[in-house]
Amino acid sequence: MAESSGSGLLRLLNGQRIVDALFAAHPSRMSRAGIARATGLSKPTVSALVADFESAGLLRVSEESPSSGTIGRPAALYELVTSARHSVVADIGATKVLVGVSDLFGELVAEHEFTTGPDARTTLDHLAETSTELLRGIAGGCQAVCVGVPGIYRPERDRVEQALNLPGFDDLALSAWLSERFKATIYVENDVNLAALGELASIRDEQTDSDFAAISVGTGIGMGMVVGGDLYRGGTGSAGELGSLLLSAPQSGTTALTLEDVASAPSICKRFGRAIEKGLHSKLDANADVPEIFAAAAAGDEAVSWVLDEAAAAMALAVSHLCLIADPIQIMFGGGVGANPVFVKAVERRLSKLVAAPPKLTASTLGRKAALIGAVSISLRLIHESLVVEMLGDQP
Amino acid sequence: MAESSGSGLLRLLNGQRIVDALFAAHPSRMSRAGIARATGLSKPTVSALVADFESAGLLRVSEESPSSGTIGRPAALYELVTSARHSVVADIGATKVLVGVSDLFGELVAEHEFTTGPDARTTLDHLAETSTELLRGIAGGCQAVCVGVPGIYRPERDRVEQALNLPGFDDLALSAWLSERFKATIYVENDVNLAALGELASIRDEQTDSDFAAISVGTGIGMGMVVGGDLYRGGTGSAGELGSLLLSAPQSGTTALTLEDVASAPSICKRFGRAIEKGLHSKLDANADVPEIFAAAAAGDEAVSWVLDEAAAAMALAVSHLCLIADPIQIMFGGGVGANPVFVKAVERRLSKLVAAPPKLTASTLGRKAALIGAVSISLRLIHESLVVEMLGDQP
């Protein structure tokens, strides 16, 4: 075990700096002299630590192109070993489950998809089988597991709540269950939150980490927020329940409409049907589905544009609240309704009339895989946290 | 200067652990043997560091009660020197400026209040004079300055924006200005945000750090949020602008009411006047002020209860949005309207009908001093960050 105060701590800290420098430089490789320059450590110190990392299997000398064209003695270029750590990532959706195995850099080296089972337990059994199958042939197994669930996960009780689409979560200690099957760090998170992380990870090049929101508009409406690079969960873990947001104050007697009553996929279909009954003109059938409705939007269909306008107006109002309260820099829309650029444009148009400096609104580009990619980004963090300690600690 | 990789770093880290242990134990004093037990460091290491801290003036042997009643050799008990560091804190309000000097533990050792001048520059000059006056007799001057301003502070431009009540901020580089006058770390922050920190600090015993909101309802309506112990500012620094929140979607042609149109102090007075004109019954004059209106609320005055109900309903709707988006654990109301328990109770009653699990709502107990106390908590953080480095770095 690593000491926490003596010079062993110093070794860990300096080891972390070296690993950080190598991750920052990825995919370029670095010589030990280069690492010394980048970290400020002395060359002998770097050599000693790199030797330890190499014998622990985290680093190796790159085979190809042993430098060329430069003056001076050619360097031995080191690179991180991609396969030094693996993690299992999964997104348990209402209809499908995505499973993957990610390497040290978050590349998915194996993937699989299966249909969600009748209840949570069967689905999880299937998930466990699939992941051991995907891990076959990977030496060392996995060191981290991150699972997205279609409900609110409460770490203090180790329970998934409000997973309405998938029964059987009520008395299932999910983290404990996973710990029994995987000898790894376990992380469970709401799928919408993971999707927010995933969407952010996919645009991080052009964008700062801070204050990003991803709104999913499909069967239900949910939101994940990333604040300063970390997920924001709120005091009771239920931040971002946008669907229940009231569109106006309830008058005495009447119950007010919620955002979900107007802008979710089922509501849009229902309201379209009612618009037809009320006599609005449309080429479509009264029970058209969301893709059909969106397809007809371009053609200037009367009932369609009325329904979509209402949905966009409601969403714009909700987003205006979000801007005044949380002031995100960018908002990304996903889900069956939200990922449609027509919808995003309509919201954007209306939002500009409600808010002085509206944030950037974009449509999701990742689709279903957003949560899985978010799970990768969490599992990477878990692995990075323990990497150096484990690599340097095992030497006697 | 302290090395960042060599053994000097280790010394700093261990020094920090000792100081942290002493702060955590405050106001009890600790023996060196006790520090060694608490930190896991060895006794000689603790002795060496404590000796350095003592000669730097951060620690001293407590005079009184050199231990008694216990078995064994009596310990020399060490305590932090309260006056080792001082900070200047100020809250520049629209009508008054509060200035104080705080010691190492955040106790205010000097305080002063003066009327806000005609413009920012005059007020700041007055502030600088006052604080040098308050610092007279304090050896070493101040090491940190935290100033609350009635507007949005943008660090990247070093400007205070939207300070509508106090002209002259537009082309004033406030941090730079303060840096010229104080040889100390400077921090400028919105006053509502500081008030949130202050209110949180005053209840921290019973409450976790996380996800606390303070809503100020007075001339305007603003909110400060604390997330995980840190202020939340949003992407452009303007999170918490609750006053502009729309109470309903604007219909074509009409502009919708904002929260400030219904629940701010001026709006309440205006709407009360109109209620009288409309013929609602009241004992009060049509141009009654907020304290009078609240005083009449208990008596069941018709016009008064109509106006306050409307204000509370609007605030409850806004708070319901806040809960669904940010899910705070506790919300504290301050300001001329908000600090009134009658108002808070009314909001609470209405909120319970809008949200399934409403957070705890409370009325501010700090009043005007909230922002000043928040400034103290920021300045303490600034001082703690640099304390050990400065204390151990100055020895050759």
Place this chain on the structure above:
DNA sequence: GGAGATTAGTAAGATAGTATTACTAACAAT
């Protein structure tokens, strides 16, 4: 082809800080 320049990496010794062990100091209880 050889001398010099240039960069990578290693070896040896110095330095700083910590932990361990064993000691002395100071007091209470018996």
Place this chain on the structure above:
DNA sequence: ATTGTTAGTAATACTATCTTACTAATCTCC
């Protein structure tokens, strides 16, 4: 007075670092 307990110090060893000086390997220029 003796014994036991706790606080603190002294001496030494250990760990990990840095510095300095060296060797190694290549390119360039003559």
